[in-house]
Amino acid sequence: QSDGLQLVKTEIAIMKKLAHQNIVTLFEVIDTDDDSLFFVMELCPFGPIIDLDKQKRDEEKGLSEVKARNLFQQIVLGIEYLHFNEILHLDIKPDNILYFENPELVERPICKIVDFGISEPFQASGDDTLRKFTGSPGFLAPELCSPGAAVHGKMVDIWAMGITLYSLLCGLLPFQDEDPLELSEKIVNDPYLVIVWSVVIQRVLVPAEFSRDLKILLNRLLDKTPETRITMSELRNDDWLTNYGEEPLPDESMNLLAVEPPSEQEIDQAFKSLWSFATVFKAISKFRSGRKVSAMT
Structure with a gap:
């Protein structure tokens, strides 16, 4: 086998072993005759945690704090688990975080991180240096x-988490432009929109009533300098995230x-x-047909 194929198989085997409430479960990967891979994953039927296109179209506000x-x-919790196991997601955004439970019926619905299409393992133990530069445009780190x-x-993922939190709260992305080069320029050079809380920006009023500690957290998540950006260990003890200790995260050991x-x-x-699966399906179908005949005779 080629080194490339072996690497893909190893990464898939690792993904199958991930077990976390906030990470979608990968059950199986099916290889077709034309070398396409189909991923059989846990069903998250209630859609993304926020639909930014719908928010923009309907001029809806974001979620409550x-x-x-x-x-x-x-x-x-999900990204902390991935990073601990030396896996980088690299495409964190609301579209890739799906409700596992119905948010209309459950007060604190479970959500799961999905789409590991561009994720990658650490280059070596303890080394999270990226091999490739990729991601979704509005969520790219400076x-x-x-x-x-x-x-x-890890810092790239944390930046994208900051953009995700901002979009949950405001119903829009903090940096926007149709032109990819202009968008990159804004991400690198524009001041944070979270600083100007009472100013109408792009015809959207950024809520002035957001708590002081939420603003501080957003500024730390969206620190343009990765060396001073908030770390995961700092984040898990943040005042706003833990509701000032009233809602602490599960202990790291858990x-x-x-x-x-x-x-x-x-x-x-x-x-x-796919051929091996087709054989199994045929066998099951025959077995079930046989049972029906036996029941009638």
């Missing part, structure tokens, strides 16, 4: 827009469970051929 806090706590020195994936490295057999069987 209480609802946003509940969702953001879960995002923090260091990805003007790369020079090594870019560290959240940070190590994923065992996949065995050679698990890597070798990381994905199955």
Whole structure:
């Protein structure tokens, strides 16, 4: 097998072993005759935690601080778990965080992080330097827009978490432009929109009533300098996130469970051929048909 195929199989085998309430479960990967891969994943039927296109179209406001806090706590726990197991998501955004429970019926609905299409493992143990620069335009960290020195994936994920929190609260992205180059310029050089809380920006009034500690957290998440951006260990103890200690996150020992490295057999069987699945389905169908005949005779 080529090194590339072996790397893909290893990454898939690792993804199958992830087990966290806020990470979507990967059940199986099916390989078709034309070498397409289909991922069979846990169903999250209630859609993204916020639909920014709908918010813009209907001119709706964002979520309350209480609802946003509940969702953001879960995002923090899921990403903390990934980083502990040396996996970078690299495409954190509301579209990739789905409700597992109905938000209309459940007060604190569970949400799950999905879409690991561009995620990557650490280059080496303890080394989160990125091998590739990628992501969704409105969520790119400044260091990805003007790369020079090594870019560290954990800080890239934390920036995207900040953009996600902002969009949950305000119903829009903080940096917007149709032109990708202009957007990158804004991300790198424009001041944070969260500083000007009572000013109409892009015809959207940024709520002045947001709490002081929420503003502080947003500014720390959206620090353009990755070296001084908030870290995950600081984030889990943040005043706003924990509601001043009233809603602490689960202890690290409960959240940070190590994923065992996949065995050679698990890597070798990381994905199955469509033909093998078709054979199983036919066998099950025959078995069920036989049972029906037996029941009638």
